[in-house]
Amino acid sequence: MPELPEVETIVNRLKPHIQSQKIIEVSIPDKKALKNIAPQTFKERLVGTTIKKVRRKGKFIIIAVSNDLFLAIHLRMTGKLLVLSPEDSNPPYPRVVFRLKTNKLIFDDMRRLGTLHLLSDPNSGPLAKLGLEPFSEEYTLSRLKQILQSTQEIKRLLLDQKKIVGIGNIYACEILFKTKLNPWKKASNLGEEEIKRLYKAIPAILSQAIKAQGTTIDTYETPEGKSGNFQFTLQVYGREDKPCPRCKSVIKRDAQGGRSTYYCPSCQTSNRKE
DNA sequence: AGTATAACCTGTCTGC
């Protein structure tokens, strides 16, 4: 469920609740949540440590603890990180529960697709091959141009975390609508002006969504249980058969790479093929 | 290098 704006929001809201807190106890209702470590070892390494830093990398949430280990959490479709009082009952799908000094941090995940890695190097494992960060210093026009030298369709490329990180299905659709680009256009066929539009639209859409605290369609909520607000601002995503906000023609949904692409066939024109 | 498909999971909604 979460793309960059949701993960960014989660990290920001999480910080004040868990930073500097000691991990008192760890319970693991779903062992399959741990991807590279046995449950017992996981507990031994973490219990007694203190949470130092919480940050985002791509769609991962990285929690650094006091013994130089890093927890890398990916929420995939339905994962949540919730902060509750010790006396509160657990949410319906708890996978890992961290009891802290004054509260508890719960990794809850209905579809159980989320992952949790314990790493000694924050650039290793699933974090090793991540692409360009849209809000980093490396995000420049020339770097984007370089990434676009590919025969991949532009929508697929935007979803490819090895190329550029943080963009998922909602924001890919919204970015392409804003830039009036056809999702099926080959990346290498984008013109100079189109690349410039894309270069601006990617951080523009993402930061707009961060300001709105993300998009809640179904399950996404902040660690405090609050919904986002960007769903009220969506132009094309989830709006099949509704009028295009720009030209009033009908918004379509077509499968692309096994996923739904929402677009306006009338104003996202630039050639579909070639 | 690309694409396509299935797989990992559980829930919800639609249509017959």
Added chain:
DNA sequence: TGCAGACAGGTTATAC
């Protein structure tokens, strides 16, 4: 009411 099928903010392995 029941039941099958489609679909869901994601990624990855495997096969052309």
